[in-house]
Structure formats: C-alpha cells, structure tokens
Amino acid sequence: MPRFPEGWDLTQMDVTVEASKFDLFMEVCERLDCMEGRLLYSTEIWDAATIRRMVAHWIVLLQSVCRNPASTLGDLTLLTPEENAALLDRAAGTIPLALPASHAEHADRKPGASHTVRHRRRF
Numbered sequence: 001m002p003r004f005p006e007g008w009d010l011t012q013m014d015v016t017v018e019a020s021k022f023d024l025f026m027e028v029c030e031r032l033d034c035m036e037g038r039l040l041y042s043t044e045i046w047d048a049a050t051i052r053r054m055v056a057h058w059i060v061l062l063q064s065v066c067r068n069p070a071s072t073l074g075d076l077t078l079l080t081p082e083e084n085a086a087l088l089d090r091a092a093g094t095i096p097l098a099l100p101a102s103h104a105e106h107a108d109r110k111p112g113a114s115h116t117v118r119h120r121r122r123f
Helices: 048-067 081-091 099-109
Strands: 024-030 035-041
Touching: 035 048
Parallel strands: none
Antiparallel strands: 024 035
C-alpha cells in the first residue's frame, strides 16, 4: 500500500458480500510485496472449477508478461503448460487449416494482401 502522511491510520477490512452485482467481477489490490485479488461471480453462470481455471489463466498471463514485458498480446501465454500439452495432444494431426469464409473472400479480392497476423507473421 502507498505510504500515508503522519497521523493517518489505514486498516484493511474484509467485507462479506452476499450477492454479486455483476456476472463476473475481479478486484485486484497492489501491496508492497504482492498483489491480492478476488473474484465475485454469479453461481447461476459460473461454477467454482471454471473460476479456478480463470484464476490459473490469469496467473499464467501475468507470468508471461513478467518474462517478456515488451511482448505483444499475441505473444503472451494464457494456458497452463498442462492445458497446452493436452490441447496439442488432442489436436495433433486432426485440425485442418481452415480460414473463415470472410478471409477467403478477402483473399480473392486482394490476392497480395495480408489477411491474418499471428506472432508477427502475415498470412
């Protein structure tokens, strides 16, 4: 927390919230040596397992930014190593390269133009 002038006394107070005002709300507070956060969510939409996965993805994203602060959004990692490996195993050789129809139409209209950019490569 930031330093306050002499005479100020600041104490953190936990507040119990009975219901979420939003479908999903994330609160993050910066401390001197860490960040603290909490998620409030509608249990009619989200289950605890999904929220835990979101938190894991948030942590992986923050770690990815810390490893390379100059990276672009497309370069950042979101999946945990286990999820990434499982996804690659499941998809190995089974997903054909397919572009949406709008990309194909654009390619027909402008044959030399770039249509998609991924990891600084133009397709």
